[in-house]
Amino acid sequence: MAKANPLQEQLLKAGLVKKSKVAEVAREQHKAKHAKAASGPSEIQLEAERARAEKVERDRALEAERKTQARTAELRAQARQIINDRKVPRTGESEYRFVVDGAIRTLLVNDDLRRKLSSGALVIARIDDRFELLPRPAADKVRERDASMIVLDHGQATGSEPEASTSEDDAYYAQFKVPDDLMW
Template sequence: MAKANPLQEQLLKAGLVKKSKLAEVTREQHKARHGKAPAPSSEIQREAERARAEKAERDRVLAAQHKAQVRIAELRAQARQIIEDRKLPRSGDIEYRFSSGGAIRSLLVNEDLRRQLASGALVIVSLDGRHELLPRVAADKVRERDARLIVLDHGRDGERQPAATDAEDDAYYAQFQVPDDLIW
């Protein structure tokens, strides 16, 4: 046992206290000096728990947003790669006109490419300010990843439902003949 204080030693010698009782009192005094701080009040605990829960929710939302941004960037990179790998070489002297970004653009194509564009077998995509021709299969893969890159797709345009005004317009314009060799 460690040194006892002089009063405790005197009481022990006089026989007024037992050694076991003295040891118990010493342990209690030691616990009081070196023990844990009193437990915080329940209000403080609730506030701390609420703050932890709010922080965890904010962290979860931020992580989900970051994950979504990474996924979008990944899909865009995949679409760019598909375009770079599958673009068709353009050749010819026929201007094929289409609208893109509110302006009328044109590509030089040959007769075969023009026919494929008109039938929907080829699609025009925009990549870094330039326009490329893609086969239908590759264009569908690009559409799955980033549909904004598709500029002209005659195959998809035919899938939309015609409105009632389209039928009226068709009936009106049926009275006018269109030349067979008209190229816009």
């Protein structure tokens, strides 16, 4: 008992407590004091750990978003490069009209280009504010990278829904025979 409490000393001198009882109380106080510190992390430490974990998760999410944006920008740049490298020169005086974003656009083409466009051998792609003609293989490569750059493609299937309805229609109309000599 190097450092005794002044109250404990007074109680000892007055004979109200025994020396062994004072030592026991001091040991209990010492254990209680040190047991609290070793019992576990405090509320502040838990909150700090939670904040650190949230920051790590936020940083991870931001990094994933940055990587996604970088990958999208890279694919868009590749698509632009394909369009610039593989575009078909447009010649002709005939106007070819098509709808993009609710507005009617016009390209000047010749008869050969018009046939290729309508058959799906050529596709119209948008790069910035201009439109370019692309052959089908190049258009497929552009579509893999950024499908929004392809604005007109007559050769692509529009989905399975219309095909299913036409097969039902064909089955229904098969019961009606059309004469061979019918003239329209």
